Amino acid sequence: MTDRVAPSVRDRLMSIWREAATQSVPLPSEPQLAAELGVSRSRIREELLRLEGEGLVMRSAGSGTFANAGALHLGLRLNQSFEYAHMLEEAGFEPTTEVLAAGWAALDARDADALGLAVGHSAYRTQKRWLADGVPVMLAVDLIPAHPRPTPVDPATSVYELVHELRGISGEWENAKVLARIPTADERDLLVEHTAEAAILDLEMTGTDRFGTAIYLSREVHRQGVIDYSVIRRVRTTL
Template sequence: MTTPIIRTKTVSEQIEELLRERIRQGVYPQGQRMPAEEKLAQELGVSRASVRTALASLATEGLIYRRHGDGTYPSPRVFEIAFRIGKLWDISRQIEESGRVPELKTLDAGLRPALDDEAKQLAIPPGEQVLAMRRLFLADGKPVALITSVIRAEGMAEPLPHDAAEMMPLDFLARFHTQKPASCTIDFHAARADDGLAHILRTETGSPLLMMCCTLLGQDALPVAAQTEIYPGDEGFRMQAELIKYM
């Protein structure tokens, strides 16, 4: 069966998008050789040169690798994070869509005083009450993300529901907070695992980490929630972000 290519972008870009989606959906399973250039060209009705260009781009991204004299294979441990404000922090779904089995462990959750860095993110005095949740996300039993979420206590519904600390931040804000998220700021930086993080993430002390700090701003442009996401550096990541206003 031939999959048609609509020539709005360059042909190689369209092929690249199609193959990327197939890899993400598990059409080409890890450990199994992908179709050869000639076969893909015949299926898509394009030239081998266009297929070769698309494969080269995917290899540069780390989504595939080539074995000399053997063929092309999907890269192992590709964890793709795609998000938009309305679905921000839905890590379990992203793990599932990458073809792996998600698991969530809540390490601690509840009301507590804000730490200094959290207070700075939320623009509140240190020690002011926040709802804090720390969760460990696993893929096929291996830790892939440590997520700490904090929400300003001011504006929360009283009394809080018994399962409030188990909710995802956006769900909680939508249902039990007077401030609704309207926009988001995100900061990325590299870090090294200390002993505590290395133990939780099952990695070596000093190993590289990817850290993403997100701050949700309310309709008054003031911070209402913040989240720090820590990813072990031995994972393969592709991150695609579409930032839109949360309604």
């Protein structure tokens, strides 16, 4: 018999969220959720704060916690950042990650300027491709400024893990520039069957630590027409 991993508090809370969003009703109160999930009210409060930060719920004192029903049918969230293979998996795809190139390089003028470093500073560079159900959907070049080390690192791990291994720190924010453009010939070759007329989504992201220091640079190009991308934004009003 195969052992089954028990669902996490987050998974169980998301199940309750989906039911509330589907039925257009508020979520149960914090005491009710704590009793149902068998955890403390403070743990429930922390989880609800995370969901609120992700745009999945709106909490109103005296009225309750309301699920964002529109989020039920959204695609991959551009305003979230975690390993892309896991994002594909959550979206229902079978992910594959391919390392196309990896090694130490010297920063050119453009990359050095983006990272706030001198031209020629050393960085660990990877180029990877992600496939969803066998279809190429995203290319990424990641640059992590660091001093070369004699022991090898595994380029197949996520940029977040590589940053932690090479720099000993973790990123706190990603600041992204978004552009739609026509792919280059090399990009078309790597994103199989992608035509010159079809635009790609281009993201340039600078990862920073809690002090705002740039610790990595990621350039991603996403093929359109395979995966839906989305953003959740809270409405700000002066009414």
